Amino acid sequence: MSKIIWHITMSVDGFIAGPDDSMDWAFRASEPSALADEIREGTGAILGGRRWYDAAASKYDGVAGIYGGGWSGPVFVLTHRPEDIPEDPTVTFLSEGLRDAVGTARDAAAGKNVEIFGANTAQQCLDAGPLDEIAVHLAPVLLGDGVRLYGAPAMARQIDLERTDASESGQVTDLRFRVRK
């Protein structure tokens, strides 16, 4: 059964991007990881948010930079600004609701998993229910500020997880959680 998975690198204090969306701390901590390989190989489609897309396109080579070029497949980007869609044949922009977009990506994944890119879209998936798993690479650093894994106070609700895997990749702790529903 196809799953909806969020796969991120996180600081010990719960940030998935530093101040100004900085990711150099994550790249610096990055290690070859069995968990990362497993997620990449199981991913049939990606659903990203517009904020993720804009940052990836301007800073990280866009779709070509996903998994350092080590993955290919359909990429969908959810946007509230259909009037302002860039020309980019590597992605399909969607202006539908979250659940419809998840359904579109799931169909495209053809039995494999859908990976969510972007904190905003992932948090919406957590809050609205479709997120099945969170795969976390815990980097040995405290950032103190930035983009948090979960929860603007307005949307915060307690969500119970089940840890299904734990391993170590160098100094990084790899953890996989199922979202209890």
Next chain:
Amino acid sequence: MSKIIWHITMSVDGFIAGPDDSMDWAFRASEPSALADEIREGTGAILGGRRWYDAAASKYDGVAGIYGGGWSGPVFVLTHRPEDIPEDPTVTFLSEGLRDAVGTARDAAAGKNVEIFGANTAQQCLDAGPLDEIAVHLAPVLLGDGVRLYGAPAMARQIDLERTDASESGQVTDLRFRVRK
């Protein structure tokens, strides 16, 4: 050599207390843990903050509740309100600066470690430099709001850690980090 250690239970999204200082999620996740035993046995003195003390005294049996009664030794409480010190023979209140208080607790620990209690005092120790280690019990839950492990934006600076231990206690992931200085 005596170390200054912060020992906490944390949610996956980086909170050490939930909304309204709730800790029931942590008690619910609690498992017998070799890391917790190791820290408790190595602790020679405790230095807590005033906010921790007031919450512990009103909700959790005060000093008698520390480690469920499984630890005894000198407990110091740092306070900025020397004029408003409760009568409590189980603790020694200190109104000196952070570094002096850490020194007082270290002397009392007589070669064993000093454990820090309370987010505020621990964050000050992190920022000011005396914190040597963080021992984390990572509970399988997202809280979305509450007291964060680290960083009001004003004091946030990146702090590199070295993971020195990782193990599993039931659904809890036990992690021990050295603060790189």
